[in-house]
Amino acid sequence: MTNEQLSAYLSARFPDVEIKQGVQYLEITVPAVNLHDVARHLKDTAELAFDYLVCLSGVDYPEYISVVYHLESTKHSHFLVMKVKTKDRQDSSIDTVCDVWPTAEFHEREVYDLLGVKFNNHPDLRRLFLDENWGFPLRKDYVDEVHIVAR
Amino acid sequence: MGISTKKEFETNDFPILDQYEGGSIILTQLDALVNWARANSVWPLTFGTRCCAIEFMAVGASRHDMARFGYEVARATPRQADMIIISGSINYKMAPVLKRLYDQIADPKYVIAMGACAVSGGPFFYNSYSIVKGADHVIPVDIYVPGCPPRPEALLFAFLQLQKKIKREKNFKKNLVK
Numbered sequence A: 001m002t003n004e005q006l007s008a009y010l011s012a013r014f015p016d017v018e019i020k021q022g023v024q025y026l027e028i029t030v031p032a033v034n035l036h037d038v039a040r041h042l043k044d045t046a047e048l049a050f051d052y053l054v055c056l057s058g059v060d061y062p063e064y065i066s067v068v069y070h071l072e073s074t075k076h077s078h079f080l081v082m083k084v085k086t087k088d089r090q091d092s093s094i095d096t097v098c099d100v101w102p103t104a105e106f107h108e109r110e111v112y113d114l115l116g117v118k119f120n121n122h123p124d125l126r127r128l129f130l131d132e133n134w135g136f137p138l139r140k141d142y143v144d145e146v147h148i149v150a151r
Numbered sequence B: 001m002g003i004s005t006k007k008e009f010e011t012n013d014f015p016i017l018d019q020y021e022g023g024s025i026i027l028t029q030l031d032a033l034v035n036w037a038r039a040n041s042v043w044p045l046t047f048g049t050r051c052c053a054i055e056f057m058a059v060g061a062s063r064h065d066m067a068r069f070g071y072e073v074a075r076a077t078p079r080q081a082d083m084i085i086i087s088g089s090i091n092y093k094m095a096p097v098l099k100r101l102y103d104q105i106a107d108p109k110y111v112i113a114m115g116a117c118a119v120s121g122g123p124f125f126y127n128s129y130s131i132v133k134g135a136d137h138v139i140p141v142d143i144y145v146p147g148c149p150p151r152p153e154a155l156l157f158a159f160l161q162l163q164k165k166i167k168r169e170k171n172f173k174k175n176l177v178k
């Protein structure tokens, strides 16, 4: 599908997602409660068949933390960016997509490790790189007086 | 060995031969022999933590060929190695491992810090929660090689400097003559 067809399809199927044409890819912003359903639909519908989670990353904004999913379909060669916002920075938890794209398991552990986003129903949400009592170093408000020189 | 002359070793590096009156001639000769042997068979540990390791591999390959200087084989175990080339940054999780590797190397041991990361924490990452700001916070470093990454020639120059340093060492004399 082209980006226009994707956009038409998704706005008809999911009225509460925001759809925006980015520089290169179509970007959809999904409410956190619908995340798992939308992900399932994107993967399992034959016309969409987003079977490849290219990248899962977290972004720290002043009021919330956003998690960004880059999706590709190896069948139809179309591409989509899905974004979801957590409620706020303290209580940042969203549903896992591990059961939809198994590769998300380690990606989500990394986002948890560096940004502190909790993924509900994740099978093994432990720190990936850092020690247990480390903070979440990629958050903007992370302070480390010993190792980081404030500027 | 007896009272030997310079010619036997074909080297002109007998720095302390004439410094003292009598007594120590045989011992200084032994120093020179030991240092000559050590300086020409420094085996590095197979150790690379980041992109500088690629340049280190290039130095080991045929074009630059560090074997010409006796840096013959990179050993995969610290028990057989004589030195570490720290090629890449050291982060706080890696630092205890590096320390342990260094401790496992038998004396005498040498360390070359290769590249900006090993010298000072790196060109990009120095102000970071995870990177040690210079490998010399963890283990003592003999030679620093700046660059990002250093050219193979720079590393070869560091090898030669290290050989010079090894050849100046006094292994036997220091307990006998003040």
Ligand code: SF4
Pocket: B050, B051, B052, B053, B087, B088, B089, B114, B115, B116, B117, B118, B122, B123, B147, B148, B149, B150
């Ligand atoms: S000094 Fe440059 S080339 Fe060497 S490890 Fe650091 S970033 Fe990589």
